[in-house]
Amino acid sequence: MEKKMYHFTGLWDAPVYGPSSKLVSSVVYDSRDVIPGSAFVCIIGEHHDGHQFIEKAVTLGASVIIGTSEELLHKKSTIYPDVTFIAVTNSKLALAELSSNFYDSPSKKLATIGITGTNGKTTVTSFVYSILNALSFRTGSIGTAGIWDDKEKKDFKQTVPTTPESPDLQRVLDYYCKNNIQAAVIESTSIAIEQHRLASIDFDIAVHTNLTPEHLEFHGTMEKYKQAKLKLFSQSKRAVVNLDDPGMSQDILKFSQSPVLTYGIQSNADLKAEDIHTTANGTAFNLVVNNKKYYVHAPLFGHYNVSNLLAAIGASFQLGFSIEDILSVIFKIKSPEGRYQVIHNLAPFKIILDYAHTPDALSHVIEAVRQSPHRKLIVMITGIGLRDPNKRPLMAQEVEGLADEIIVSVDQPGFSNRRDVVQDVLKGFKNPAAPNIHTKLHREDGIHYALGLASKGDVVLLTGIGFGGYQIIKDQRVPYSELDVIQNYFKFPHSC
Structure with missing residues (x-):
């Protein structure tokens, strides 16, 4: 177990009570993770206040306690x-900062x-991960699809x-450094930015995809949501911006102090896709860069994915590779996984899974x-119990009139009534009340109903937060496998 010596009087401009120097064995924010010598940081969350677990942390061997309640810390x-x-003004x-310091600033x-955007x-x-590794630039990735090194x-x-929370993130970056990984691609959510999980990372490149309403249950307003995402571009050396996006592209261009590369399909961007057309196994288009055209054929579908590829x-390119x-x-x-994912060899009809859980994303995948x-x-859409209720009717508006059969179900209900x-x-x-609109309170039932409506030559599109490995029911993460649900239908067919 590696330990690091800290002299806390010089680390922050903050009151220090007790010994000013300590050997630290780990940095944690969950008292259950404390080991002898841990620095335990008290985080005030939505449901729990870390200051309530100080005694437990000390009993387990924590040698350093960091929090924001100076009076309580002084008393303890x-x-x-x-x-x-140590009493700090912002514990997150x-x-x-301490997590990055503990691992010697691996970033x-x-x-x-850093990749940010609503969709x-x-x-x-x-x-990006695929391209850089294919160019023999060993790259890891961190995000919704899990944590990957350059191979697995x-x-x-x-x-x-x-x-991830900052100690978990820094641990992964440290692993990359120790295993000769050269780059890290990090999905950077607005909530993570606002909660300072990425605060200690000076990004080489920040990439913007788009901005549409999302996470308003956390941010409160679209302006606060946008301002959170804009912070990423103030901590990056270069930027890549979707000029087609009216949500925040102009804000980045106006305020960014770093070199910006733009991309787009409708706009006159630095990287522009023209003459897009679908083929049997992907999409072809002309990439225009500095008035030079390149023919591109990529294994993807939909204009929105062409935009993602341009990003x-x-x-x-911003990293230094030639076009x-x-x-x-x-x-x-x-x-x-779960992004325009086609399920093969199970049925005489096509099954497509897509994570689309915002109106904008749903619109794009249906178009594709x-x-x-x-x-x-046949399309299944969902309302998300844990997210902004105002977004739920917008999902219906995006699909109405574009599908022959529509199934409405529920994702991540939390404590909401399904x-x-x-x-x-x-x-x-x-x-x-249209006869082609059907409702199922549980995602599994919705999927089975959708599959039961399909026959040869049809397409079943299952959207929503299905692939992530769990559903949040009340305050529990209940294991869930989308593929198992689909496979079980064909093992034990249900009638509609």
Whole structure:
């Protein structure tokens, strides 16, 4: 077990009670993770206040306690005189800074690419990861699709679905450094940025995909949501910006102090895709760079994925690779699990899984699916119990009139009433009682119903937060496998 000596009087401009120097064995924010010598940082969360677990942390062997309640910490220091107590103004920022320091600032030894936006983060992360590794630039990725080194998915602790808490993130970056990984692609959510999980990382490149309403249950307003994402660009050396996005592209261009590369399909961007058309096994287009055209054929579908690919090309170019070298490996790009994922060999009809859980993302994937040959299009949409209720009826508005059969179900209900969530979605339909609109309170039942409606030549599109490995029911993460649910249907067919 490695330990590091700290002299806390010089680390922050903050009151220190107890010994001013300590050997630290780990940096943690969950008292259950404390080992002898840990620095325990008290985080005030939505449901728990870390200050309530100080005694437990000390009992387990924590040698340093960091928090924001100076009066409480001072009092505890008189009870535990051998423990160092530090009163900071922002414990989440302190957690990020101490975590980076503990691992000797691993991000400074890596090329770091942060991907932010409402939709497309996971796909762009996967495309950048694919391109850089195909160019023999050893790259790891961190995000919704898990934590990967340059070859495989790793079994690192990931307590949040996308951007890990700062100690977990720094631990992964340290692993990359020790294993000669050269770059890290990090999905950077607005919540993670606002909570300072990325505060200690000076990104080489920040990539913007788009901005549409999302996470308003956390941020409160679109302006606060946008301002959170903009912070990423103030801590990056270069930027890649989607000029087609009205949500925040102009804000980045106006305020960014770093070199910016733009991309787009409708706009006159630095990287522009023209003459896009679908083929049997992907999409072809002309890439225009500095008035020079390159023919590109990529294994992806939908204009929105062409935009995602342009973002990945832009990030790789900003990292120093030539357009010619980047395009030479485009055929090797891979989409992440659950993003326009086609399920083969189970049925005489096509099954497509897509993570689309915002109105904008749903609109894009339906547009892409409708371009492929099909007899009947069957779409399942969901309302999310844990997210902004105002978004639920918008999902209905995006699909109405574009699918032959529509199934409405529920994702991540949390403590929400499933029937209320479904009713919120139904409010978005002009005619919610239409015979082609069906409701199922559980995702599994919705999937089986959708599959039961399909026959040869049809397409079944299953959207929502299905692939992540769990559903949050009340306050529990209940294991869930989308593929198991689909496979079970064909093992034990249900009638409609």
